[in-house]
Amino acid sequence: MSNVPSELKYTKAHEWVRDEGDGSVTVGITDHAQELLGDMVYVELPEPGAALEAGEECAVVESVKAASDVYAPVTGEVIDINGDLEEMPEVVNRDPYGDGWLFHMKLEDEAELDGLLDAEAYIELIAEESH
Template structure:
């Protein structure tokens, strides 16, 4: 069964979101997503400063099994990307909720987080 931290929000495209103290939101892929993908060998991240719409493609994850798009779960501006993933994409496998995060975004509307799934709803979504 996948690890689903209770303090995070989730979307059905298998990204997680964590609201930070400064109002920014950290985004990554869920443990469930990385389990489905298998060993991740390449990660393409968005550009810092990019303004992304909700559900817009923000990057790509390639594994030994498949390539998959990473979507921006809420609209906003990319503040930071996890450059460590470029040299160590396996962080997304080993620490999906820790050092394997993908990017940080400044939400266009912080209230957009309110409509996202909590851990219980995401667990139901994936049948966990």
């Protein structure tokens, strides 16, 4: 069973979003997503400063098996990216909610967070998809 921390928000595309409480969020891919993809070998991140629309393709995580797009969970500006992943993409497998984070975004509208899934809804989504 995948780990789904209760304090995070989620998207249907298997990203997690952490509200940093200062108008910014941290984004990564869920434990479930990394498990499905398998050993990560390459991560392509957005440019810092990039303005993203919610739902826009903005990053790619590639495992030995497959490439998978990562979508911006909310609208806003990329303020930081996890550059360590360039050399160590496997951290996404090891610590998807910690050192395996992908990027920080400054939110345009904090209310957008309310539209994301909570942990319970995300667990349900995983259960549905595995049937």
